Amino acid sequence: MSSAMPLPADAALLPDVTAAVRTAGTTLRDRYTSHARGVSLNEVVDEIHANDDAVLDVLREPLLRARDGSRWAEDELAGGTLPPGEWWVVDPAEGNINHVHGMEDWAVTATLVRDNQPVLTVVHLPLTGDTYTAVAGFGARLDDRPLKVSAKTDLGAALVGTGQAKPGEDARTFRRIGDSVTTMLISGLVVRVSVPATMQLIHVAAGRTDAFWQFSDVRSGLVAGALLVSEAGGTVTDLAGEPWHTGSRDFLASAPGVHAAALTVLSPIA
Incomplete structure (x- = not known):
């Protein structure tokens, strides 16, 4: 991934984005059950869409308001390049299939993408309260602790x-x-x-x-x-x-x- 130009404005945006994602995480956590929901394919898909809709209702407007001129990438399963400019690429229930099946591996994510490079991201795990953040040029963190990849060479x-x-x-x-x-x-x-x-x-x-x-x-x-x-x-x-x-x-x-x-x-x- 090519490095994006660090912008102080991106780092300044992080507290507002983090607050919005954590609030959305509360919505998703409140919908969680430790048992699977839905038996037929249609029932499972309906549960997935209901999760998405509930979270987007509280997440979309705060993110668009936080960054003037930003746009929203509507299809979370889409791939390929985006038009130039700044876009919010959001997964309101990353791991939605796990959430619906009563498992614990799921999160809310919001990433600001500028000219097809991510420049700011927040990943919140509502069940544990952990929040992972990164801003291009400013490092990555788990809550207040800097993250560092493995030193493995084999x-x-x-x-x-x-x-x-x-x-x-x-x-x-x-x-x-x-x-x-x-x-x-x-x-x-x-x-x-x-x-x-x-x-x-x-x-x-x-x-x-x-x-x-x-x-x-x-x-x-x-x-x-x-x-x-x-x-x-x-x-x-x-x-x-x-x-x-x-x-x-x-x-x-x-x-x-x-x-x-x-x-x-x-x-x-x-």
Whole structure:
């Protein structure tokens, strides 16, 4: 990921964005149950949409008000580049499928993207109260503690992860995911396969895991984690080794010491 120009105004915006995301997190937490909701596909989808709608009702206006001239990326499952300018890329319930099924891996995320590069992000985990933040050029933090990626240099000692970005990906993408898991099971130490991406990427940024890759360009699942990892000293590219941006076809974020080895393993998978 190419570095964005640090702007003091971005850092000054962080308290307002953090407050808005935490307030939205309270809404999502109040909707949580420890049991699964919905049996049929239609029932599950209805629960997912209800979560999204409830959170967006309290999150959209504060974010747009916080940044004059900013726009809203409407489709959270969309990929590809955005028009020039500043956009809010938000996942009101990142890990919504987990929330609906009574599991604990979910969050609220809001990321300001400028000219297709994330420049500010807030990821709030309502069940724990943890808040991850990053501003381009100003570092990444978990609450008041600076984040730093792993110092690992041996892929064979690395805990790595991947997952699917959304239901209904094409068969080629599913094959690439399966092939990548197989080759990383051989080359790495342990492979985690789970959703959502942001919940794995906060672990990369915090040095708890060593790499995450994904065969997708779904913006809302990648922009927050990409900025957190890069600001924590990690390396973020596509699987050709080029700097990642919202139009990239695929994604790799890792500790610098294992990045080249991970690319060697993953780049041949087509």
